[in-house]
Amino acid sequence: MRQVKVSDLKVGDTIACDVPNLHGQVLLATGTLVGPKHGMILKAWGITDVVIAGESPALSEPSPTAPPVVAVPPAEPSGEILHPAMAEILRIAVEAKQAAVDKGGKPAPPAPPPGPKAKISPAWQPVTAETVATRSGNLASLPTIYFQVNSVINHPSSSTADIAKALGSDQSLSARLLRIANSAFYGFPRKIENIGEAVRIIGTKQLHDLVLATVVLKQFKGLDPGLVNMADFWRHSLACGLAARCLAAQRREANVERYFLAGLLHDIGSLVIYQQLANRAQVVLEQHRETNKSIDELERTIIGCDHAAVGGALINEWKLPPLLRDVAANHHSLDPRFMSVGIAMVHVADVLVLSMGFGTNGETRAQRLNIPAWDSLGLSPSCLPQVATDMTGLLAEAQKLFLTEDKA
Numbered sequence: 543m544r545q546v547k548v549s550d551l552k553v554g555d556t557i558a559c560d561v562p563n564l565h566g567q568v569l570l571a572t573g574t575l576v577g578p579k580h581g582m583i584l585k586a587w588g589i590t591d592v593v594i595a596g597e598s599p600a601l602s603e604p605s606p607t608a609p610p611v612v613a614v615p616p617a618e619p620s621g622e623i624l625h626p627a628m629a630e631i632l633r634i635a636v637e638a639k640q641a642a643v644d645k646g647g648k649p650a651p652p653a654p655p656p657g658p659k660a661k662i663s664p665a666w667q668p669v670t671a672e673t674v675a676t677r678s679g680n681l682a683s684l685p686t687i688y689f690q691v692n693s694v695i696n697h698p699s700s701s702t703a704d705i706a707k708a709l710g711s712d713q714s715l716s717a718r719l720l721r722i723a724n725s726a727f728y729g730f731p732r733k734i735e736n737i738g739e740a741v742r743i744i745g746t747k748q749l750h751d752l753v754l755a756t757v758v759l760k761q762f763k764g765l766d767p768g769l770v771n772m773a774d775f776w777r778h779s780l781a782c783g784l785a786a787r788c789l790a791a792q793r794r795e796a797n798v799e800r801y802f803l804a805g806l807l808h809d810i811g812s813l814v815i816y817q818q819l820a821n822r823a824q825v826v827l828e829q830h831r832e833t834n835k836s837i838d839e840l841e842r843t844i845i846g847c848d849h850a851a852v853g854g855a856l857i858n859e860w861k862l863p864p865l866l867r868d869v870a871a872n873h874h875s876l877d878p879r880f881m882s883v884g885i886a887m888v889h890v891a892d893v894l895v896l897s898m899g900f901g902t903n904g905e906t907r908a909q910r911l912n913i914p915a916w917d918s919l920g921l922s923p924s925c926l927p928q929v930a931t932d933m934t935g936l937l938a939e940a941q942k943l944f945l946t947e948d949k950a
């Protein structure tokens with residue numbers, strides 16, 4: 543083996559050591575034959591050196607600075623990764639990681655230390671998504687305040703004052719909504735003084751979605767931190783929601799908050815699985831780290847259904863708008879028969895924020911961009927830097943607004 547500069551790589555060379563990107567995702571797996579486009583991919587990620595098979599008179603031993611070995615995913619099919627939109631996402635991801643390093647940020651956290659290995663139990667029977675969602679106890683229903691506000695909003699004779707009164711019955715909720723209304727999330731030029739004014743200015747549909755986002759984020763508590771880092775999970779979900787909101791703004795969609803919510807909830811089924819089927823979830827996560835299989839694929843094998851289906855079933859149980867259910871249920875299958883603007887936007891947002899390293903639901907590898915989904919949006923790749931900038935600019939504030947615990 544020998545280490546060579548990326549600029550000296552030749553077509554036909556064999557990669558002898560996995561080449562990870564800045565957050566540990568493998569770009570070229572050990573054994574990959576170098577193709578004509580690989581040099582460009584590695585340069586897009588800012589990688590300067592790789593280890594290849596074969597002896598060199600100048601360097602017969604591998605360099606001690608060879609890249610670390612990480613899990614091996616399937617090699618990217620050539621052509622897909624270099625779609626202009628994916629190339630733009632890769633470039634944005636490199637810049638984001640570089641910016642984090644420049645700011646003194648730490649690299650992506652290492653995988654948790656191997657504890658006792660989880661074992662598949664012969665007693666485990668496949669379960670349906672509906673079963674997992676409906677037996678999730680307190681999660682299976684949303685707090686009463688949501689239904690109270692929702693029924694007032696949907697009542698044809700309700701006035702702004704009625705909606706404000708319903709919201710005012712939960713002081714911590716209305717205080718949080720006021721903080722959101724007065725944040726960079728909306729960027730209104732003057733201060734919104736009370737919840738009635740917020741209803742008038744923000745609009746009832748958007749307000750409904752903000753109420754929903756606020757109550758859902760409080761639903762999931764007390765999950766095993768060994769399985770899921772909740773801060774990381776919500777960072778991923780918020781970033782995905784914000785990126786979907788920015789994509790919706792690029793497309794001039796009417797209710798961008800609906801897409802924020804769709805992104806926020808897309809992986810919600812993961813939390814239900816972590817809560818209801820912790821042992822199986824542990825096997826899924828271990829096998830995900832050790833193999834090239836995706837989490838949703840392993841969930842289908844080990845549990846009988848994946849987090850997308852569970853999320854769809856839970857949102858159905860909550861009787862939320864069909865768009866939210868469809869996005870959650872289809873965000874991995876991306877079946878062209880069920881494709882919609884919402885599913886496509888959340889998929890693109892998911893790929894973007896995972897590539898940028900903004901949290902995770904447990905996935906350790908970036909996903910590939912589904913080109914038909916991207917094409918269905920009719921956007922130019924040149925809008926992606928703006929989407930990434932706007933999303934990044936709002937993320938820290940969104941974390942504060944939605945995740946900070948109420949003071950007792």
Ligand SMILES: [Fe+2]
Nearest residue numbers: 808809873874
């Ligand atoms: Fe997912």
Ligand SMILES: [Fe+2]
Nearest residue numbers: 808809892903
């Ligand atoms: Fe996700």
